Amino acid sequence: DAGVTQTPRHEVAEKGQTIILKCEPVSGHNDLFWYRQTKIQGLELLSYFRSKSLMEDGGAFKDRFKAEMLNSSFSTLKIQPTEPKDSAVYLCASSQGAAETLYFGSGTRLTVL
Amino acid sequence: GEKVEQHESTLSVREGDSAVINCTYTDTASSYFPWYKQEAGKSLHFVIDIRSNVDRKQSQRLIVLLDKKAKRFSLHITATQPEDSAIYFCAASPGGSNAKLTFGKGTKLSVKS
Numbered sequence: 454d455a456g457v458t459q460t461p462r463h464e465v466a467e468k469g470q471t472i473i474l475k476c477e478p479v480s481g482h483n484d485l486f487w488y489r490q491t492k493i494q495g496l497e498l499l500s501y502f503r504s505k506s507l508m509e510d511g512g513a514f515k516d517r518f519k520a521e522m523l524n525s526s527f528s529t530l531k532i533q534p535t536e537p538k539d540s541a542v543y544l545c546a547s548s549q550g551a552a553e554t555l556y557f558g559s560g561t562r563l564t565v566l
Numbered sequence: 567g568e569k570v571e572q573h574e575s576t577l578s579v580r581e582g583d584s585a586v587i588n589c590t591y592t593d594t595a596s597s598y599f600p601w602y603k604q605e606a607g608k609s610l611h612f613v614i615d616i617r618s619n620v621d622r623k624q625s626q627r628l629i630v631l632l633d634k635k636a637k638r639f640s641l642h643i644t645a646t647q648p649e650d651s652a653i654y655f656c657a658a659s660p661g662g663s664n665a666k667l668t669f670g671k672g673t674k675l676s677v678k679s
Binding site: 484486495496498501503508509544546548551552553554555556557558559560 | 598600602608609610611612615655662663664665667669670671672
């Protein structure tokens with residue numbers, strides 16, 4: 454089985470641009486998570502979907518971050534407009550169930566200039 | 567919400583020695599405690615977990631101990647090898663769900679041969 458696939462691996466954006474990150478979860482997994490990873494804050498949950506329904510939208514990340522899951526095998530994370538403080542690694546993870554092991558993708562490293 | 571503290575930000579051991587990484591948590595409702603490993607330039611992958619109905623779990627050279635009274639759990643890596651070098655993240659979840667998983671900030675383990 455393929456693991457979690459994230460594209461692109463790297464993204465460079467100018468301040469104010471819109472960027473869309475993509476994620477394909479492990480086939481058959483019902484839960485999908487978006488995290489942001491920085492050295493200072495560590496891993497922060499952005500969004501959580503269960504069977505394509507948005508269950509958690511990350512509180513503080515609501516205003517410029519929007520995750521969608523149009524079908525069970527594809528999710529996007531849109532950041533609009535980007536700011537330099539959004540520079541981080543964005544990780545997508547999936548699991549078969551709420552209490553099952555998380556499988557992480559390789560991440561997208563975003564740099565906002 | 568839950569707060570997870572990882573006490574060692576870096577740890578250096580000699581090959582063959584044991585390494586111990588300690589974490590504490592704040593929410594008495596936490597019942598699921600996974601550990602993830604991130605090798606240089608790669609994403610996170612699951613290594614071992616423990617649930618609150620036991621206080622010890624072992625998988626090959628990895629041992630996890632849980633002290634619910636002290637709200638503390640630890641990862642012990644015995645007979646360390648150079649390939650154990652990585653960043654290790656502990657996490658805790660109230661209610662045992664990934665949706666509520668809070669991660670520590672990571673411990674960078676270096677195993678010197």
